[in-house]
Amino acid sequence: MSIPSFAIGIAGGTGAGKTTVARNVADTVGEPVTRIPLDNYYEELSHLEYEQRADVNYDHPDAFEWELLREHLESLLLGQSVEMPQYDFEIHNRTDERITVEPSDVIVLEGIFALFDKTIREMLDLRVYVMTDADVRILRRIERDVVERGRDLEGVIEQYLETVKPMHEQFVAPTRKQADVIIPEGANRMAVDLLIDKIDAEREDEGRSSAGRERSVDSPTLE
Numbered sequence: 001m002s003i004p005s006f007a008i009g010i011a012g013g014t015g016a017g018k019t020t021v022a023r024n025v026a027d028t029v030g031e032p033v034t035r036i037p038l039d040n041y042y043e044e045l046s047h048l049e050y051e052q053r054a055d056v057n058y059d060h061p062d063a064f065e066w067e068l069l070r071e072h073l074e075s076l077l078l079g080q081s082v083e084m085p086q087y088d089f090e091i092h093n094r095t096d097e098r099i100t101v102e103p104s105d106v107i108v109l110e111g112i113f114a115l116f117d118k119t120i121r122e123m124l125d126l127r128v129y130v131m132t133d134a135d136v137r138i139l140r141r142i143e144r145d146v147v148e149r150g151r152d153l154e155g156v157i158e159q160y161l162e163t164v165k166p167m168h169e170q171f172v173a174p175t176r177k178q179a180d181v182i183i184p185e186g187a188n189r190m191a192v193d194l195l196i197d198k199i200d201a202e203r204e205d206e207g208r209s210s211a212g213r214e215r216s217v218d219s220p221t222l223e
C-alpha cells in the first residue's frame with residue numbers, strides 16, 4: 001500500500017448523486033477503495049429524545065463531529081484502520097455499532113460537507129462537487145427518504161423548506177468553488193472515467209511526495 005493514500009472528496013447537495021458517483025468510482029477503480037460517508041460523523045445525540053433529534057438541523061455544519069472525522073481521515077491516509085461510527089437515519093442517531101474500516105490506496109470521502117472544512121480539504125488530493133438542479137434533487141430525495149429513511153412526504157417537504165434548502169444555499173453550494181472538478185447530474189460515465197484516469201495517473205507517479213499533494217491551481221473542471 002502506498003502512504004499516504006490518494007484521497008478524493010465528493011461533495012454536493014442532497015440527492016445530487018454523490019453516493020452514486022462514489023460507488024461508481026469504487027466499482028471502476030479495480031482495487032479495494034475505502035469509503036467514508038460523512039453521515040457517519042453526525043454528532044452522537046443519545047442525550048436527546050427522539051422528537052428532539054427529529055427537530056435538529058442536520059444541514060448545518062455544527063451537526064457534525066469534525067474533530068473525529070479529521071482524526072479518522074488522517075489515520076486512514078497514514079495506513080491505519082479506524083473504528084468508524086455508523087448512522088441510522090430512522091432514529092436520527094448513531095447506532096451502538098462501530099465498524100473497523102481498513103485503509104487502502106484510494107480513499108473516498110463523500111457527503112454534503114465533504115469540501116467544507118479547510119483542514120479536511122487540504123488532506124484531499126482531488127476535490128469533486130456533484131452539481132444537480134434543485135428540482136431533480138428534491139424529487140430524488142422524496143423518493144429516497146420515504147422508501148429508505150422511514151419518512152413521510154409532509155415531513156420531507158417541511159424539512160426541505162425549513163432547513164435543507166436554506167442551508168444548502170448558505171453552506172453547501174458555496175463549496176463548489178473549492179472543487180477541482182464539477183460533475184453535472186451525478187452518475188455521468190464520462191466524468192467518472194476521467195476521475196479514474198486521474199487516480200491512475202497520480203498513483204503511477206511513484207515520486208509523489210507531500211509537496212506533490214498540494215492543490216494545482218490549474219486543475220481542469222468538467223463544467
Ligand SMILES: Nc1ncnc2c1ncn2[C@@H]1O[C@H](COP(=O)(O)OP(=O)(O)O)[C@@H](O)[C@H]1O
Pocket residue numbers: 012013014015016017018019020021140141144185186187188
Ligand atoms: N445521474 C443519475 N441519474 C438518475 N438517477 C440518479 C443519478 N444519480 C443518482 N441517482 C439516483 O438519485 C438518488 C440519490 O442519489 P445519491 O447518489 O444517493 O445522492 P446523494 O448521495 O448525493 O444524496 C438515488 O436513488 C440514485 O439512484
Ligand SMILES: Nc1ccn([C@@H]2O[C@H](COP(=O)(O)O)[C@@H](O)[C@H]2O)c(=O)n1
Pocket residue numbers: 013014015018039042058059088089091092093111112164
Ligand atoms: N437524521 C438525519 C440526518 C441527516 N438527514 C439529511 O441527510 C442529508 C444528507 O445526506 P444525503 O445522502 O442526502 O447527502 C442532509 O440533507 C440531511 O437533511 C436527515 O434527513 N436526517
